[in-house]
Amino acid sequence: MDVFVQQLINGLTLGSIYGLIAIGYTMVFGIIGMVNFAHGDVFMVSAFIALICFLLLTTVLGITSIFLALAIVLVVAMFFTSLVSWAIERVAYRPLRGSFRLAPMISAIGMSIFLANFVQVTQGPRNKPVPPMITDVIVLMDSGGYQVTLAWKQVIIMVVTALLLGGFWYLVQKTSLGRAQRAVEQDRKMAALLGINVDHTISLTFVIGAALAAVAGVMYLMYYGVANFADGFVPGVKAFTAAVLGGIGSLPGAVLGGLLIGLIETFWSAYFSIEYKDVAAFSILAITLIFMPQGLLGRPEVEKV
Amino acid sequence: MTFRRATAGIALVLGLATTGVPAQAADPIKIGFFAPLTGNLANFGERFRESVQLFEEQVNAAGGIEGRKIEVIYEDDRNSPKEAASIAQKFANTPGLVFAVGSFSTTASLAAAPILTEAKIPQVSPSSSHPDFPKFSPYQFRQNTRQDKLAPLHAELVVDKLKGKKIAIPFFQDDWGQTTANLTKAAIEQRGGEVVLIEPIAPNARDFRPLVSKIKALNPDVIFLPVHYQEASAFVQQLRQAGVTTPIGSPDPLSNPKFLELAGKDAEGILLYTSFFADDPRVKAYVDAYKAKYNRLPDQYSALAYDSIAVGVNAIRTVLQSGKPLTGENVRDAIASAPAYEGLTGTTKYDDEREVNKKSTFIIIKNGAYVLY
Numbered sequence: 105m106d107v108f109v110q111q112l113i114n115g116l117t118l119g120s121i122y123g124l125i126a127i128g129y130t131m132v133f134g135i136i137g138m139v140n141f142a143h144g145d146v147f148m149v150s151a152f153i154a155l156i157c158f159l160l161l162t163t164v165l166g167i168t169s170i171f172l173a174l175a176i177v178l179v180v181a182m183f184f185t186s187l188v189s190w191a192i193e194r195v196a197y198r199p200l201r202g203s204f205r206l207a208p209m210i211s212a213i214g215m216s217i218f219l220a221n222f223v224q225v226t227q228g229p230r231n232k233p234v235p236p237m238i239t240d241v242i243v244l245m246d247s248g249g250y251q252v253t254l255a256w257k258q259v260i261i262m263v264v265t266a267l268l269l270g271g272f273w274y275l276v277q278k279t280s281l282g283r284a285q286r287a288v289e290q291d292r293k294m295a296a297l298l299g300i301n302v303d304h305t306i307s308l309t310f311v312i313g314a315a316l317a318a319v320a321g322v323m324y325l326m327y328y329g330v331a332n333f334a335d336g337f338v339p340g341v342k343a344f345t346a347a348v349l350g351g352i353g354s355l356p357g358a359v360l361g362g363l364l365i366g367l368i369e370t371f372w373s374a375y376f377s378i379e380y381k382d383v384a385a386f387s388i389l390a391i392t393l394i395f396m397p398q399g400l401l402g403r404p405e406v407e408k409v
Numbered sequence: 410m411t412f413r414r415a416t417a418g419i420a421l422v423l424g425l426a427t428t429g430v431p432a433q434a435a436d437p438i439k440i441g442f443f444a445p446l447t448g449n450l451a452n453f454g455e456r457f458r459e460s461v462q463l464f465e466e467q468v469n470a471a472g473g474i475e476g477r478k479i480e481v482i483y484e485d486d487r488n489s490p491k492e493a494a495s496i497a498q499k500f501a502n503t504p505g506l507v508f509a510v511g512s513f514s515t516t517a518s519l520a521a522a523p524i525l526t527e528a529k530i531p532q533v534s535p536s537s538s539h540p541d542f543p544k545f546s547p548y549q550f551r552q553n554t555r556q557d558k559l560a561p562l563h564a565e566l567v568v569d570k571l572k573g574k575k576i577a578i579p580f581f582q583d584d585w586g587q588t589t590a591n592l593t594k595a596a597i598e599q600r601g602g603e604v605v606l607i608e609p610i611a612p613n614a615r616d617f618r619p620l621v622s623k624i625k626a627l628n629p630d631v632i633f634l635p636v637h638y639q640e641a642s643a644f645v646q647q648l649r650q651a652g653v654t655t656p657i658g659s660p661d662p663l664s665n666p667k668f669l670e671l672a673g674k675d676a677e678g679i680l681l682y683t684s685f686f687a688d689d690p691r692v693k694a695y696v697d698a699y700k701a702k703y704n705r706l707p708d709q710y711s712a713l714a715y716d717s718i719a720v721g722v723n724a725i726r727t728v729l730q731s732g733k734p735l736t737g738e739n740v741r742d743a744i745a746s747a748p749a750y751e752g753l754t755g756t757t758k759y760d761d762e763r764e765v766n767k768k769s770t771f772i773i774i775k776n777g778a779y780v781l782y
Contacts, residue, residue: 107623249628378609
């Protein structure tokens with residue numbers, strides 16, 4: 105029981121990070137029907153921006169309050185990552201919007217390789233560490249020598265994910281920006297005729313997705329203490345899987361999918377073999393897609409005539 | 410073009426076989442070097458290159474070998490067998506090249522082996538660990554001690570030094586990690602210890618919390634960690650943060666200053682061994698020269714590469730002094746029959762299987778530094 109609770113905490117934390125990244129995939133797919141393969145690398149770039157900013161704040165400016173530093177890092181990372189993502193959309197995707205369906209996707213793969221290599225060249229191929237922060241833990245249960253602990257880091261990650269999901273859910277459902285987004289998603293031409301600035305709306309979608317990825321990047325850096333140029337790939341693929349599992353295009357689906365992938369991975373490692381954890385996670389994906397092609401919370405595809 | 414190069418190669422081999430004097434006495438002596446200088450093993454290849462370059466400069470500054478300069482040709486194999494083979498081909502086609510250092514992994518070293526053997530170029534790998542590597546032909550040598558000869562040392566570390574009865578082994582998921590874990594498990598059981606967990610850690614993995622929770626529940630007395638430093642540092646941090654204070658023993662890859670930097674205070678108390686210890690007074694001259702040139706401390710891999718080229722250059726010197734023609738074949742014989750050589754990583758004396766058996770030094774991490782145990 106105690107080990108189960110511990111693994112549950114581990115899984116939920118990991119899943120929250122996947123979920124935050126997955127939102128970016130799902131929103132972009134929802135609005136322009138394109139898988140943004142560079143999104144995982146945007147996440148990795150955000151972790152590096154956070155790392156540089158954190159080191160500047162703590163060593164050059166001498167900020168000692170870790171929470172203040174984290175808050176500043178979060179804002180800075182969200183800003184610069186959004187800028188990067190906006191630029192990518194402007195340079196690599198928008199000119200291809202009228203082109204055949206595969207063109208922007210291939211462009212996205214190119215951007216992904218570009219970002220990873222750029223970071224490798226400028227930051228070096230090794231893991232870059234930050235000093236461990238917020239190492240305090242809460243002991244939840246103490247039975248027979250096994251302590252179930254919940255780290256403050258884990259609390260922060262889960263709370264931030266929940267708050268952001270709530271915030272962005274509100275944004276998409278209740279604000280005019282959200283309405284514009286949903287209109288563009290349903291029918292781009294009609295939305296344009298009705299006076300919605302389509303380009304602007306799509307740009308904003310990329311910016312929001314990147315801002316969430318930046319939050320995930322900061323959380324990732326705080327949780328694992330290192331960043332590496334290759335870190336975009338695996339979390340990116342897992343988050344994409346989470347988005348598909350939850351139902352691509354659905355915001356709560358992305359978070360649910362992320363949590364599920366995190367939990368499956370963790371529990372498989374805990375009770376079976378760690379070697380096969382990715383096999384387990386991706387098998388569940390395959391099974392879901394066979395029996396529920398629209399994902400867990402996705403709407404069935406309606407052919408527009 | 411290819412045809413011309415091939416004929417040149419054949420002519421060269423014939424030249425070697427018949428006349429035995431392939432190069433003019435005033436020409437520099439060429440030495441081939443290949444290792445992964447880019448890609449995910451670039452860390453190690455870079456170490457190799459730095460040491461070999463340092464050695465090359467030192468030899469040439471001291472007037473070369475018997476008055477002849479050496480010239481090392483540096484090649485990047487990206488740890489790809491295909492690249493290594495084409496580099497070997499290039500070496501085989503280079504007139505006057507009588508010795509090669511490389512590569513980092515057995516995979517790349519073995520891919521070059523058939524071509525180098527055919528061209529009669531002796532090859533010393535600083536770190537290829539697979540048992541089969543020197544068995545390939547009499548032209549393959551290595552500088553590191555074979556894995557299965559290290560297993561008793563691991564058992565000694567875990568069972569005798571750390572007093573472990575219940576041992577957990579998270580291992581790195583590659584050839585080296587898998588073999589080390591299995592051989593060590595057998596050696597531990599032979600000494601009466603019990604292995605309660607043996608689980609892989611995937612390359613570039615970040616999240617070890619499920620594994621850590623599992624280990625915490627099993628409550629072993631010792632953790633043996635045959636894992637490279639990037640993953641190992643993340644693992645020990647997550648382990649210590651979860652409140653697990655179990656002592657850790659590890660083989661030599663963690664004797665890398667980068668590990669201390671990445672793992673920080675969570676590396677404290679880890680017991681390991683190394684064949685090269687930078688604070689050892691006997692290697693001070695090398696360490697100072699390395700630090701002056703590259704502004705960082707050399708590690709075990711730098712030292713192994715330095716010893717690799719040193720062994721080759723010593724053999725070249727022996728051949729030149731003996732008055733025999735300088736051919737790969739003669740250099741090979743000189744390496745195989747050389748007297749014991751006191752290098753940075755211990756004594757090199759090749760046995761009939763072209764293996765070395767170097768003594769390791771136990772070290773422990775204390776106050777953020779490696780100290781003798």
